[in-house]
Amino acid sequence: KQEVTQIPAALSVPEGENLVLNCSFTDSAIYNLQWFRQDPGKGLTSLLLIQSSQREQTSGRLNASLDKSSGRSTLYIAASQPGDSATYLCAFASGSARQLTFGSGTQLTVLP
Amino acid sequence: DGGITQSPKYLFRKEGQNVTLSCEQNLNHDAMYWYRQDPGQGLRLIYYSQIVNDFQKGDIAEGYSVSREKKESFPLTVTSAQKNPTAFYLCASSMSPGANVLTFGAGSRLTVL
Numbered sequence: 001k002q003e004v005t006q007i008p009a010a011l012s013v014p015e016g017e018n019l020v021l022n023c024s025f026t027d028s029a030i031y032n033l034q035w036f037r038q039d040p041g042k043g044l045t046s047l048l049l050i051q052s053s054q055r056e057q058t059s060g061r062l063n064a065s066l067d068k069s070s071g072r073s074t075l076y077i078a079a080s081q082p083g084d085s086a087t088y089l090c091a092f093a094s095g096s097a098r099q100l101t102f103g104s105g106t107q108l109t110v111l112p
Numbered sequence: 113d114g115g116i117t118q119s120p121k122y123l124f125r126k127e128g129q130n131v132t133l134s135c136e137q138n139l140n141h142d143a144m145y146w147y148r149q150d151p152g153q154g155l156r157l158i159y160y161s162q163i164v165n166d167f168q169k170g171d172i173a174e175g176y177s178v179s180r181e182k183k184e185s186f187p188l189t190v191t192s193a194q195k196n197p198t199a200f201y202l203c204a205s206s207m208s209p210g211a212n213v214l215t216f217g218a219g220s221r222l223t224v225l
Binding site: 004009031032034041042043044045046049089091093099100101102103104105 | 116118152153154155156157200202204212213214215216217218219221
């Protein structure tokens with residue numbers, strides 16, 4: 001069964017710092033990988049989706065990369081802001097949405 | 113604006129009671145999903161429905177039941193058979209059963225007293 005691991009579980013950085021969140025998966029037969037943001041007590045908001053044929057996707061200050069050979073994806077956040085504080089989850093898709101496997105998330109705190 | 117509405121946001125239940133969580137979408141999406149989220153864990157799939165009047169068990173369906181009588185609605189009942197129901201419940205939808213881009217509701221937090 002696919003496993004998705006996110007390390008670290010929590011991260012605290014000062015405002016303005018560039019940071020990287022990590023996501024690793026065990027099955028290289030990936031369809032796509034998504035990064036989500038979750039604010040406390042809220043639902044998930046999709047940030048970036050990387051298809052298996054792609055190596056990275058960018059949206060504003062966010063850049064997500066995918067390395068299938070090593071089973072890793074990273075989410076890079078440039079010039080972090082306090083408003084970036086949230087939990088970031090990655091989800092591995094081996095097919096349709098019913099086959100999504102979620103990581104447990106990294107809780108990010110950006111200190112002003 | 114199109115989206116998913118979950119209600120109630122907070123729900124308290126006594127042991128032995130069944131409770132129903134509501135999920136309504138106006139996105140005209142065919143597929144709908146229920147997930148459970150526990151602290152420090154990823155989302156786990158409870159049930160999903162690809163089309164009206166059809167639904168399938170996910171990874172942790174025991175103690176839960178669903179119905180899909182209308183395209184817009186996918187309510188989840190947490191029964192007394194669910195041994196540890198205290199959790200955050202998330203409803204999601206996708207445009208088609210084969211799509212894997214999900215839109216999520218804001219969630220419902222269930223606490224068993």
